[in-house]
Amino acid sequence: MSTILNVRCAGTTITRLFIHNEKQQQLQKCQVAFQSTVSNVKVENIDSKSADVEWQQALPYKSMPRLTRYQLLRGFLKGGEFADLSLNDFVFKCRERLGDIYRLPGVIGQPDSVVLFNVDDFEKVYRTEGIWPKRPGTDALRYYRENRKDGFFKETMGLNDNDEKWAKFRHVVNPILMQPKNAKLYLEPLQKVNLEFVERIREIRDPHTLEVPNNFLVDINHLAFDSVGVVALDHDFGLIRRNPDLEEVRVLCEHMSAFLKSIYDLGIKPSFYKYITTPSYRRFAKSMDLTFDITNHYVNEALARLEESPSKDGEERSVLEKLLKINRKTAIVMAMDMMIAGVDGTSSAITAILLCIAKNPEKQQKLREELLAVLPHRNDPFTIENMKQLPYLRACIKEALRFYPLAFGNVREIGADLVLSGYQVPKGTGALLSTNMLANEELFYPRPREFIPERWLRKSDTTLTDGQRLVAENVNKFINLPFGFGPRSCVGRRIVEIEMELTLANLVRNFNIEYNHSVEKPFSYHLISTPAIPLTFKFTDLK
Numbered sequence: 230m231s232t233i234l235n236v237r238c239a240g241t242t243i244t245r246l247f248i249h250n251e252k253q254q255q256l257q258k259c260q261v262a263f264q265s266t267v268s269n270v271k272v273e274n275i276d277s278k279s280a281d282v283e284w285q286q287a288l289p290y291k292s293m294p295r296l297t298r299y300q301l302l303r304g305f306l307k308g309g310e311f312a313d314l315s316l317n318d319f320v321f322k323c324r325e326r327l328g329d330i331y332r333l334p335g336v337i338g339q340p341d342s343v344v345l346f347n348v349d350d351f352e353k354v355y356r357t358e359g360i361w362p363k364r365p366g367t368d369a370l371r372y373y374r375e376n377r378k379d380g381f382f383k384e385t386m387g388l389n390d391n392d393e394k395w396a397k398f399r400h401v402v403n404p405i406l407m408q409p410k411n412a413k414l415y416l417e418p419l420q421k422v423n424l425e426f427v428e429r430i431r432e433i434r435d436p437h438t439l440e441v442p443n444n445f446l447v448d449i450n451h452l453a454f455d456s457v458g459v460v461a462l463d464h465d466f467g468l469i470r471r472n473p474d475l476e477e478v479r480v481l482c483e484h485m486s487a488f489l490k491s492i493y494d495l496g497i498k499p500s501f502y503k504y505i506t507t508p509s510y511r512r513f514a515k516s517m518d519l520t521f522d523i524t525n526h527y528v529n530e531a532l533a534r535l536e537e538s539p540s541k542d543g544e545e546r547s548v549l550e551k552l553l554k555i556n557r558k559t560a561i562v563m564a565m566d567m568m569i570a571g572v573d574g575t576s577s578a579i580t581a582i583l584l585c586i587a588k589n590p591e592k593q594q595k596l597r598e599e600l601l602a603v604l605p606h607r608n609d610p611f612t613i614e615n616m617k618q619l620p621y622l623r624a625c626i627k628e629a630l631r632f633y634p635l636a637f638g639n640v641r642e643i644g645a646d647l648v649l650s651g652y653q654v655p656k657g658t659g660a661l662l663s664t665n666m667l668a669n670e671e672l673f674y675p676r677p678r679e680f681i682p683e684r685w686l687r688k689s690d691t692t693l694t695d696g697q698r699l700v701a702e703n704v705n706k707f708i709n710l711p712f713g714f715g716p717r718s719c720v721g722r723r724i725v726e727i728e729m730e731l732t733l734a735n736l737v738r739n740f741n742i743e744y745n746h747s748v749e750k751p752f753s754y755h756l757i758s759t760p761a762i763p764l765t766f767k768f769t770d771l772k
């Protein structure tokens with residue numbers, strides 16, 4: 230017998246929990262726990278025989294096209310066919326061979342995974358992910374935190390936890406990081422960082438060609454680091470102009486990326502690290518030790534500063550101060566997670582946006598006109614209110630993230646027994662959802678290799694008719710999810726959206742931006758995209 234729970238908030242169904250062969254008692258437990266973490270939510274119970282019938286009629290899991298354990302292990306060994314492939318290339322290579330759904334067998338104690346390229350399957354997985362969605366792949370960080378000798382993470386592993394512990398932590402940090410009203414806490418510091426970036430460009434560009442040097446990516450990385458740092462650590466590192474060579478930060482930058490790298494190397498590829506300490510795990514643990522020491526140091530510094538001069542009106546002045554009000558450990562763990570999860574992605578996203586805007590001068594001009602209409606003078610300050618009046622700015626960013634997706638998609642542990650593309654897939658199986666890659670397919674977004682921000686405008690913001698908006702009828706919200714989906718989606722989304730909007734808006738209102746070089750293969754992909762060409766943009770001052 231299967232059961233479907235409809236979770237409704239303010240009269241709208243926000244998620245459907247489909248539970249196959251679960252005891253009623255467990256359902257009730259889950260219902261109570263969920264209602265205790267989210268207010269104003271009702272859980273409806275709908276018994277469904279049709280789900281049972283679908284399951285009975287589906288093909289057995291074992292008959293799904295797959296790689297064998299041997300093929301997988303051999304393929305990733307040195308010289309093997311997958312050894313040097315990025316995650317993107319690996320899943321696409323297997324798709325060509327095996328089709329739109331296939332199995333990757335679990336090796337070395339890992340559960341099986343299925344790789345999905347079918348939109349209906351994405352929807353089913355997300356709709357049934359449950360109230361505590363699990364994102365596999367980050368086991369190495371959990372393992373590191375569980376095994377730290379000082380037991381620092383004993384009480385909480387932050388958002389790297391799972392189940393109820395994750396939900397509790399997320400419930401506490403969500404209002405601070407996600408509520409639009411808190412954006413005022415970081416708008417000003419982020420704008421300060423962005424103005425420094427504009428000045429930096431003026432300083433480093435060649436006076437004759439007006440192009441910035443080959444290694445401009447370093448400056449974009451500094452912008453990303455300063456932006457996340459000013460929010461997460463309440464500290465203006467000044468990497469962009471004042472302290473570009475800060476040794477401690479250089480080390481931190483180098484090591485922070487290890488977390489994202491570990492998701493593929495230790496989370497998806499076969500690895501023995503839980504049985505013997507492999508060299509890649511040793512490198513990862515060293516990076517996490519360093520990241521821990523440095524972040525811990527800066528949070529303590531912020532704490533001392535705040536104790537020395539508490540705000541007079543009792544209102545917290547920063548995200549970190551709000552987190553510290555909860556407790557010190559929450560603040561440190563969250564700050565650390567923001568740094569390791571946020572900096573690299575922000576840097577690649579800004580690069581993607583700049584390449585798109587530089588290669589599409591008409592769209593750039595249209596954006597400039599929108600900015601001038603709302604902020605007529607170049608130094609008019611951005612406010613939360615006037616930023617709401619810039620739909621074309623947001624559409625440019627959304628289209629750039631579709632055009633150059635940061636990651637192939639997302640991962641989930643399947644929350645219930647499900648029928649996917651006609652196959653039975655048991656609960657607990659890992660799923661790789663290629664949501665973002667499909668956003669580059671003609672079937673869903675006509676003229677996919679053209680940068681057309683107009684796709685994303687509401688009818689009221691565009692003169693284009695439905696037919697011209699270049700979003701196919703069969704597209705649904707489960708394709709193109711740069712920030713993931715549901716309760717486990719990106720907790721830094723609000724912060725990074727403001728950061729990307731400020732960066733693009735400041736650059737477009739100060740400069741004409743060009744990129745007069747080839748943009749063939751501008752990114753390499755490991756787990757997420759990394760710029761792989763010299764970013765010699767030309768920045769010409771506007772009159």
Ligand code: HEM
Nearest residue numbers: 388567570571574575578712713714717718719720721725
């Ligand atoms: C353009 C830049 C960024 C992109 C595209 C991005 C994307 C994502 C995605 C796809 C996820 C997984 C969501 C899911 O499983 O449904 C995620 C999770 C997360 N992101 Fe971001 N992110 C970005 C920037 C940031 C920043 C700046 C921060 C911190 C300030 C951040 C912090 C996090 C954290 C902590 C999680 C884990 C959330 C959880 O498991 O509850 N991200 N992000």
